[in-house]
Amino acid sequence: MQTDPKANVARRDVGGMVTAAVFILVAVIALWDTTRMVDSDSFVFPRTVAIAMIAFCVLLIAWNLIRPESGNGGVPAPGASTVRRVCLVAAMLVSTALMPWLGFIASGLMAFLSIMVIAMYDPWTRFRKLVYPLVCTAFVVGFYFLFAELLLVPLPVGSLFE
Template sequence: MSNTSAPNKDLPGTILAFIFIGVGCLAWWDTFDMGDSDSYVFPRAVIVTLIVCCLLLIGRNIIWGGGKNHKPLDGSAWRRIGLVLAMLGTALLMPVFGFIIVGMVLFGVLIIIAMFEPWTRKLAIAYPLIGATIVISFYLLFAVLLNVTLPTGSLFD
Protein backbone atom coordinates (compact mmCIF):
# COMPACT_ATOMS: atom_id res chain seq x y z
CA MET A 1 0.00 0.00 0.00
CA SER A 2 1.36 3.42 -0.87
CA ASN A 3 2.18 5.91 1.82
CA THR A 4 -0.18 8.84 1.30
CA SER A 5 1.83 11.41 3.22
CA ALA A 6 5.32 10.92 1.71
CA PRO A 7 6.43 13.79 -0.55
CA ASN A 8 6.66 13.00 -4.22
CA LYS A 9 7.36 14.76 -7.47
CA ASP A 10 3.62 15.38 -8.01
CA LEU A 11 3.76 14.69 -11.73
CA PRO A 12 0.06 15.39 -12.43
CA GLY A 13 0.34 18.70 -10.54
CA THR A 14 3.41 19.63 -12.57
CA ILE A 15 1.69 18.78 -15.85
CA LEU A 16 -1.36 20.81 -14.76
CA ALA A 17 0.91 23.76 -13.93
CA PHE A 18 2.54 23.56 -17.40
CA ILE A 19 -0.90 23.44 -19.03
CA PHE A 20 -1.90 26.56 -17.14
CA ILE A 21 1.23 28.41 -18.14
CA GLY A 22 0.03 27.70 -21.69
CA VAL A 23 -3.46 28.94 -20.80
CA GLY A 24 -1.91 32.05 -19.25
CA CYS A 25 0.11 32.72 -22.42
CA LEU A 26 -3.03 32.31 -24.53
CA ALA A 27 -4.90 34.72 -22.27
CA TRP A 28 -1.97 37.19 -22.47
CA TRP A 29 -2.09 36.99 -26.26
CA ASP A 30 -5.81 37.84 -26.14
CA THR A 31 -5.05 41.01 -24.17
CA PHE A 32 -3.32 42.44 -27.30
CA ASP A 33 -6.80 42.85 -28.78
CA MET A 34 -7.77 45.15 -25.90
CA GLY A 35 -7.23 48.68 -27.14
CA ASP A 36 -7.81 50.55 -23.90
CA SER A 37 -4.98 50.29 -21.37
CA ASP A 38 -7.57 50.28 -18.57
CA SER A 39 -8.99 47.06 -19.99
CA TYR A 40 -5.78 45.04 -20.02
CA VAL A 41 -3.70 46.17 -17.03
CA PHE A 42 -5.67 44.23 -14.45
CA PRO A 43 -6.09 41.06 -16.57
CA ARG A 44 -2.34 41.05 -17.28
CA ALA A 45 -1.56 41.40 -13.57
CA VAL A 46 -3.76 38.38 -12.86
CA ILE A 47 -2.18 36.38 -15.70
CA VAL A 48 1.30 37.14 -14.33
CA THR A 49 0.13 35.98 -10.87
CA LEU A 50 -1.20 32.76 -12.40
CA ILE A 51 2.03 32.06 -14.31
CA VAL A 52 4.25 32.90 -11.31
CA CYS A 53 2.23 30.53 -9.10
CA CYS A 54 2.51 27.78 -11.73
CA LEU A 55 6.29 28.32 -11.92
CA LEU A 56 6.52 28.20 -8.13
CA LEU A 57 4.59 24.94 -8.07
CA ILE A 58 6.76 23.44 -10.82
CA GLY A 59 9.92 24.59 -9.05
CA ARG A 60 8.75 23.18 -5.75
CA ASN A 61 7.74 19.87 -7.32
CA ILE A 62 10.98 19.45 -9.25
CA ILE A 63 13.45 20.68 -6.64
CA TRP A 64 11.93 19.68 -3.30
CA GLY A 65 9.11 17.39 -4.30
CA GLY A 66 5.64 18.62 -3.65
CA GLY A 67 2.24 17.66 -2.43
CA LYS A 68 1.29 14.24 -1.26
CA ASN A 69 1.08 10.92 -3.03
CA HIS A 70 -2.42 10.62 -4.34
CA LYS A 71 -4.40 7.47 -3.77
CA PRO A 72 -4.88 5.45 -6.93
CA LEU A 73 -8.32 6.13 -8.41
CA ASP A 74 -10.92 3.61 -7.32
CA GLY A 75 -13.83 2.60 -9.49
CA SER A 76 -13.87 2.00 -13.19
CA ALA A 77 -12.95 4.74 -15.63
CA TRP A 78 -15.73 3.78 -18.03
CA ARG A 79 -18.35 4.92 -15.56
CA ARG A 80 -16.80 8.40 -15.39
CA ILE A 81 -16.36 8.58 -19.16
CA GLY A 82 -19.94 7.37 -19.55
CA LEU A 83 -21.17 10.08 -17.22
CA VAL A 84 -19.38 12.81 -19.17
CA LEU A 85 -20.67 11.47 -22.49
CA ALA A 86 -24.21 11.25 -21.11
CA MET A 87 -24.02 14.87 -19.94
CA LEU A 88 -22.60 15.98 -23.29
CA GLY A 89 -25.41 14.13 -25.07
CA THR A 90 -27.94 15.88 -22.84
CA ALA A 91 -26.59 19.31 -23.70
CA LEU A 92 -26.67 18.42 -27.42
CA LEU A 93 -30.11 16.83 -27.49
CA MET A 94 -32.02 18.97 -25.00
CA PRO A 95 -32.78 21.80 -27.46
CA VAL A 96 -34.13 19.21 -29.96
CA PHE A 97 -36.09 16.81 -27.79
CA GLY A 98 -36.88 19.02 -24.83
CA PHE A 99 -36.11 18.70 -21.13
CA ILE A 100 -38.62 16.02 -20.15
CA ILE A 101 -37.61 13.37 -22.70
CA VAL A 102 -33.86 14.04 -22.50
CA GLY A 103 -34.02 14.37 -18.70
CA MET A 104 -35.70 10.98 -18.37
CA VAL A 105 -33.21 9.32 -20.72
CA LEU A 106 -30.32 10.97 -18.87
CA PHE A 107 -31.67 9.81 -15.53
CA GLY A 108 -32.00 6.25 -16.87
CA VAL A 109 -28.48 6.22 -18.32
CA LEU A 110 -27.03 7.65 -15.12
CA ILE A 111 -28.82 5.02 -13.02
CA ILE A 112 -27.10 2.34 -15.13
CA ILE A 113 -23.74 4.12 -14.78
CA ALA A 114 -24.00 4.57 -11.02
CA MET A 115 -25.61 1.19 -10.27
CA PHE A 116 -23.35 -1.07 -8.25
CA GLU A 117 -25.71 -3.42 -6.47
CA PRO A 118 -27.20 -6.31 -8.50
CA TRP A 119 -30.38 -5.52 -10.40
CA THR A 120 -33.57 -7.06 -9.06
CA ARG A 121 -37.04 -6.90 -10.59
CA LYS A 122 -38.13 -4.51 -7.82
CA LEU A 123 -35.24 -2.13 -8.48
CA ALA A 124 -35.72 -2.33 -12.25
CA ILE A 125 -39.27 -1.07 -11.78
CA ALA A 126 -38.72 1.34 -8.88
CA TYR A 127 -35.66 3.26 -10.09
CA PRO A 128 -37.01 4.34 -13.50
CA LEU A 129 -40.25 5.36 -11.82
CA ILE A 130 -38.36 7.45 -9.26
CA GLY A 131 -36.35 9.01 -12.10
CA ALA A 132 -39.47 9.89 -14.09
CA THR A 133 -41.09 11.38 -10.98
CA ILE A 134 -38.02 13.51 -10.20
CA VAL A 135 -37.70 14.82 -13.79
CA ILE A 136 -41.42 15.66 -14.02
CA SER A 137 -41.34 17.28 -10.56
CA PHE A 138 -38.44 19.49 -11.58
CA TYR A 139 -40.22 20.44 -14.77
CA LEU A 140 -43.39 21.35 -12.87
CA LEU A 141 -41.43 23.28 -10.24
CA PHE A 142 -39.40 25.32 -12.69
CA ALA A 143 -41.58 25.66 -15.78
CA VAL A 144 -45.05 25.80 -14.20
CA LEU A 145 -44.61 27.08 -10.65
CA LEU A 146 -41.59 29.38 -11.01
CA ASN A 147 -42.16 30.33 -14.65
CA VAL A 148 -38.57 29.49 -15.60
CA THR A 149 -38.58 28.35 -19.22
CA LEU A 150 -37.13 24.89 -19.78
CA PRO A 151 -36.58 23.68 -23.36
CA THR A 152 -39.66 22.03 -24.87
CA GLY A 153 -37.74 20.79 -27.91
CA SER A 154 -37.56 22.18 -31.44
CA LEU A 155 -38.98 18.89 -32.70
CA PHE A 156 -42.28 19.61 -31.00
CA ASP A 157 -42.53 23.34 -31.77
Protein backbone atom coordinates in the same frame (compact mmCIF):
# COMPACT_ATOMS: atom_id res chain seq x y z
CA MET B 1 25.47 10.47 1.74
CA GLN B 2 24.34 10.61 -1.88
CA THR B 3 20.69 10.39 -2.81
CA ASP B 4 19.52 8.22 -5.62
CA PRO B 5 18.42 10.54 -8.47
CA LYS B 6 15.91 7.94 -9.66
CA ALA B 7 14.23 7.98 -6.26
CA ASN B 8 13.95 11.76 -6.47
CA VAL B 9 12.36 11.55 -9.90
CA ALA B 10 9.86 9.03 -8.57
CA ARG B 11 8.91 11.32 -5.69
CA ARG B 12 8.44 14.42 -7.85
CA ASP B 13 4.96 15.85 -8.16
CA VAL B 14 4.90 15.24 -11.91
CA GLY B 15 1.13 15.79 -12.19
CA GLY B 16 1.38 19.10 -10.36
CA MET B 17 4.23 20.24 -12.62
CA VAL B 18 2.46 19.22 -15.83
CA THR B 19 -0.65 21.06 -14.69
CA ALA B 20 1.47 24.12 -13.88
CA ALA B 21 2.88 23.97 -17.42
CA VAL B 22 -0.69 23.87 -18.80
CA PHE B 23 -1.56 26.88 -16.62
CA ILE B 24 1.46 28.75 -18.05
CA LEU B 25 0.06 28.08 -21.52
CA VAL B 26 -3.37 29.37 -20.41
CA ALA B 27 -1.77 32.52 -18.99
CA VAL B 28 0.27 33.09 -22.17
CA ILE B 29 -2.91 32.79 -24.29
CA ALA B 30 -4.62 35.26 -21.92
CA LEU B 31 -1.69 37.68 -22.23
CA TRP B 32 -1.76 37.37 -26.01
CA ASP B 33 -5.50 38.12 -26.02
CA THR B 34 -4.97 41.27 -23.93
CA THR B 35 -2.62 42.74 -26.57
CA ARG B 36 -5.60 43.55 -28.83
CA MET B 37 -7.38 45.48 -26.06
CA VAL B 38 -7.06 49.25 -26.36
CA ASP B 39 -8.50 50.48 -23.07
CA SER B 40 -6.12 50.02 -20.15
CA ASP B 41 -9.15 49.44 -17.87
CA SER B 42 -9.72 46.19 -19.77
CA PHE B 43 -6.27 44.70 -19.67
CA VAL B 44 -4.60 45.92 -16.45
CA PHE B 45 -6.29 43.40 -14.20
CA PRO B 46 -6.17 40.22 -16.34
CA ARG B 47 -2.62 40.98 -17.47
CA THR B 48 -1.46 41.37 -13.85
CA VAL B 49 -3.19 38.13 -12.89
CA ALA B 50 -1.74 36.24 -15.89
CA ILE B 51 1.80 37.42 -15.08
CA ALA B 52 1.33 36.44 -11.43
CA MET B 53 0.04 33.04 -12.52
CA ILE B 54 3.09 32.43 -14.71
CA ALA B 55 5.36 33.44 -11.83
CA PHE B 56 3.64 31.07 -9.39
CA CYS B 57 3.73 28.20 -11.91
CA VAL B 58 7.45 28.72 -12.61
CA LEU B 59 8.10 28.82 -8.87
CA LEU B 60 6.15 25.59 -8.36
CA ILE B 61 8.03 23.78 -11.14
CA ALA B 62 11.39 25.09 -9.94
CA TRP B 63 10.60 24.17 -6.34
CA ASN B 64 9.68 20.65 -7.39
CA LEU B 65 12.88 20.27 -9.39
CA ILE B 66 15.07 21.58 -6.57
CA ARG B 67 13.27 19.98 -3.63
CA PRO B 68 11.20 17.09 -4.95
CA GLU B 69 8.20 16.11 -2.88
CA SER B 70 5.21 13.98 -3.62
CA GLY B 71 2.06 15.70 -4.83
CA ASN B 72 -0.87 16.08 -2.48
CA GLY B 73 -3.56 15.26 -5.01
CA GLY B 74 -6.46 12.96 -4.32
CA VAL B 75 -5.56 9.29 -4.25
CA PRO B 76 -7.76 7.23 -6.55
CA ALA B 77 -9.93 4.75 -4.67
CA PRO B 78 -8.86 1.13 -5.23
CA GLY B 79 -11.01 -0.53 -7.89
CA ALA B 80 -12.60 2.75 -9.02
CA SER B 81 -14.20 2.48 -12.44
CA THR B 82 -12.94 4.97 -15.02
CA VAL B 83 -15.46 3.67 -17.56
CA ARG B 84 -18.36 4.66 -15.30
CA ARG B 85 -16.82 8.09 -14.75
CA VAL B 86 -16.50 8.71 -18.47
CA CYS B 87 -20.00 7.37 -19.10
CA LEU B 88 -21.46 9.69 -16.44
CA VAL B 89 -19.90 12.80 -17.99
CA ALA B 90 -20.87 11.65 -21.49
CA ALA B 91 -24.47 11.00 -20.43
CA MET B 92 -24.75 14.47 -18.89
CA LEU B 93 -23.16 16.21 -21.88
CA VAL B 94 -25.10 14.30 -24.54
CA SER B 95 -28.50 14.70 -22.88
CA THR B 96 -27.85 18.43 -22.34
CA ALA B 97 -26.71 18.89 -25.94
CA LEU B 98 -29.86 17.13 -27.19
CA MET B 99 -32.17 19.25 -25.04
CA PRO B 100 -32.98 21.83 -27.78
CA TRP B 101 -34.21 19.01 -30.06
CA LEU B 102 -35.69 16.50 -27.62
CA GLY B 103 -37.04 18.99 -25.12
CA PHE B 104 -36.57 19.03 -21.38
CA ILE B 105 -38.70 16.03 -20.41
CA ALA B 106 -37.29 13.58 -22.98
CA SER B 107 -33.66 14.61 -22.48
CA GLY B 108 -34.17 14.71 -18.70
CA LEU B 109 -35.55 11.16 -18.76
CA MET B 110 -32.65 10.10 -20.95
CA ALA B 111 -30.10 11.62 -18.55
CA PHE B 112 -31.78 10.23 -15.44
CA LEU B 113 -32.23 6.69 -16.76
CA SER B 114 -28.76 6.40 -18.28
CA ILE B 115 -27.04 7.76 -15.15
CA MET B 116 -29.16 5.40 -13.04
CA VAL B 117 -27.86 2.44 -15.05
CA ILE B 118 -24.28 3.75 -14.81
CA ALA B 119 -24.52 4.19 -11.02
CA MET B 120 -26.19 0.80 -10.39
CA TYR B 121 -24.00 -1.65 -8.47
CA ASP B 122 -26.79 -3.85 -7.08
CA PRO B 123 -28.49 -6.58 -9.09
CA TRP B 124 -31.51 -5.52 -11.15
CA THR B 125 -34.30 -7.30 -9.26
CA ARG B 126 -37.86 -7.30 -10.58
CA PHE B 127 -38.79 -4.67 -7.96
CA ARG B 128 -35.97 -2.36 -9.03
CA LYS B 129 -36.75 -2.84 -12.72
CA LEU B 130 -40.32 -1.73 -12.04
CA VAL B 131 -39.99 0.91 -9.33
CA TYR B 132 -36.80 2.79 -10.28
CA PRO B 133 -37.97 3.88 -13.76
CA LEU B 134 -41.31 4.91 -12.28
CA VAL B 135 -39.61 7.02 -9.61
CA CYS B 136 -37.37 8.48 -12.30
CA THR B 137 -40.34 9.47 -14.48
CA ALA B 138 -42.21 10.96 -11.51
CA PHE B 139 -39.12 12.94 -10.50
CA VAL B 140 -38.45 14.37 -13.97
CA VAL B 141 -42.10 15.24 -14.62
CA GLY B 142 -42.45 16.68 -11.09
CA PHE B 143 -39.43 18.91 -11.54
CA TYR B 144 -40.70 19.96 -14.96
CA PHE B 145 -43.93 21.21 -13.39
CA LEU B 146 -42.10 22.85 -10.48
CA PHE B 147 -39.80 24.81 -12.75
CA ALA B 148 -42.03 25.39 -15.78
CA GLU B 149 -45.37 26.02 -14.08
CA LEU B 150 -44.55 27.32 -10.60
CA LEU B 151 -41.16 29.00 -11.05
CA LEU B 152 -42.00 30.02 -14.66
CA VAL B 153 -38.64 28.92 -16.06
CA PRO B 154 -39.03 28.55 -19.87
CA LEU B 155 -37.78 24.96 -20.24
CA PRO B 156 -37.12 23.83 -23.82
CA VAL B 157 -40.06 22.03 -25.44
CA GLY B 158 -37.90 20.46 -28.17
CA SER B 159 -37.86 21.37 -31.84
CA LEU B 160 -38.86 17.79 -32.77
CA PHE B 161 -42.15 18.21 -30.89
CA GLU B 162 -43.03 21.75 -31.93
